[in-house]
Amino acid sequence: MTQTHTIARPDDWHLHLRDGDMLRAVLPATSQHFARAIIMPNLVPPVVTAADARAYRDRIMAAVPAGHDFTPLMTLYLTEDTDPADMAAAHAEGLISAVKLYPAGATTNSASGVSNFDNVAPVLEKMAEIGLPLCTHGEVTDADVDIFDREAVFIDRILDPIRRKHPDLRVVMEHITTANAVDYVKANDKNLGATITTHHLVINRNHILAGGIKPHYYCLPVAKREEHRLALRAAATSGDARFFLGTDSAPHTDENKLLPCGCAGCFTAPNTMSILAEVFEQDGALDQLEAFTSRNGPAFYGLPVNTETLTLVREEATYPAHLDTPEGPVTIFDPQMTLNWTA
Numbered sequence: 001m002t003q004t005h006t007i008a009r010p011d012d013w014h015l016h017l018r019d020g021d022m023l024r025a026v027l028p029a030t031s032q033h034f035a036r037a038i039i040m041p042n043l044v045p046p047v048v049t050a051a052d053a054r055a056y057r058d059r060i061m062a063a064v065p066a067g068h069d070f071t072p073l074m075t076l077y078l079t080e081d082t083d084p085a086d087m088a089a090a091h092a093e094g095l096i097s098a099v100k101l102y103p104a105g106a107t108t109n110s111a112s113g114v115s116n117f118d119n120v121a122p123v124l125e126k127m128a129e130i131g132l133p134l135c136t137h138g139e140v141t142d143a144d145v146d147i148f149d150r151e152a153v154f155i156d157r158i159l160d161p162i163r164r165k166h167p168d169l170r171v172v173m174e175h176i177t178t179a180n181a182v183d184y185v186k187a188n189d190k191n192l193g194a195t196i197t198t199h200h201l202v203i204n205r206n207h208i209l210a211g212g213i214k215p216h217y218y219c220l221p222v223a224k225r226e227e228h229r230l231a232l233r234a235a236a237t238s239g240d241a242r243f244f245l246g247t248d249s250a251p252h253t254d255e256n257k258l259l260p261c262g263c264a265g266c267f268t269a270p271n272t273m274s275i276l277a278e279v280f281e282q283d284g285a286l287d288q289l290e291a292f293t294s295r296n297g298p299a300f301y302g303l304p305v306n307t308e309t310l311t312l313v314r315e316e317a318t319y320p321a322h323l324d325t326p327e328g329p330v331t332i333f334d335p336q337m338t339l340n341w342t343a
C-alpha cells in the first residue's frame with residue numbers, strides 16, 4: 001500500500017515573488033503547495049508605502065493561477081523615511097502583516113535599507129504599540145566584519161539593543177544560519193521567532209566553495225560551517241514553536257547568477273516540500289514537519305492554521321533542473337539527494 005503523510009496546508013513565512021513576467025512564472029510553484037506567504041518587499045523600487053503594498057498585492061492576486069487558493073501577506077520595506085501613520089493605517093486595514101528591516105547594502109536590492117537605526121526608533125515604537133512584527137535581515141554590513149560573522153555580530157550590535165529598547169516589539173529573525181541565532185532565539189521566549197530556509201537545512205559552506213565555485217548555492221546570509229547547519233536541523237525538527245519555515249525562495253535567472261559578480265539567492269519553491277519531508281524523515285522527525293511548515297508560523301503571526309491539507313506520497317520525486325521563464329531559465333535548487341516524498 002502506498003504510504004502517505006498528511007499535514008495541514010503549509011505557509012511560507014519568507015518568500016520573494018518578484019514582479020511582472022518573473023512573478024507570473026514563479027508564483028504557481030508556491031501556490032500549488034502553500035496557502036499563504038509573507039511577501040518580501042525588495043522590488044526595484046522597493047515596496048515602502050501602503051499604496052505600494054496594495055498595488056503589489058493586486059498584481060500578485062492577478063497572477064494566481066486558476067484553481068489555486070493563495071493569500072499573499074504583504075510587508076513594507078523599512079526605510080529611514082517610513083511614515084508611522086501610513087504604516088499603522090495599512091496594518092489596521094489588514095493590508096500588511098509585517099515590516100522588513102534590511103540593513104543598507106546587506107543583500108539583493110537593499111540600497112534603501114536602514115543605515116542609522118536611531119532614525120527608525122519612532123517606527124519601531126509604533127510597531128510595538130500596534131503589534132506589527134518586524135522581520136529582520138540579520139546581517140551587519142560593516143566592511144571590517146567577516147561575511148561569515150555578519151549574523152552573529154548583528155545579534156550583538158543591532159538586534160539585542162533594539163529588543164531591549166523596544167521590549168514589546170515582535171521580531172522574526174529571518175533565514176537564520178548560525179547556532180548563535182538558534183541559541184539567541186531559545187534564550188528569549190517573548191516576542192521572538194525565527195524562520196529557517198529549506199536550503200540552509202541541506203547545504204553548508206563547502207557546498208558553495210569546495211571542488212569549484214557553485215553559484216547556485218550562493219545566497220545571503222551565506223551558508224556557514226557544518227556545525228551551524230546541524231544546529232538549524234535540530235531547531236527545525238524539534239517542534240519548538242519559535243522556529244518555522246521561511247523558504248527565502250529567491251529566483252534569479254541563470255544569466256544573473258553566472259556572472260563575475262553573481263546574484264545571491266536559491267530558488268527552492270518547486271521542491272521545498274519534497275526536500276523538507278526527506279530532511280525530517282532522515283532526522284526521525286516526520287511527525288514534526290507539520291509544526292515547522294504549518295503550525296508554528298500561524299501561531300506567531302496570530303493567524304488560524306489552514307483547514308485544508310497537503311498529502312505527501314512516498315514516491316520518488318524528480319524535478320527539472322530549471323524553470324523556464326520569459327526572462328530566461330531559473331535553476332531549481334539541487335539538494336543532491338534522492339527525494340522519497342512527492343508533494
Ligand code: NCD
Binds near residue numbers: 107218220248
Ligand atoms: C534575496 C533576493 O534575491 O532577493 N537573496 C538571497 O540570497 N536570500 C534577498 C535576501 O533575502 O537576502
Ligand code: ZN
Binds near residue numbers: 016
Ligand atoms: Zn529573502
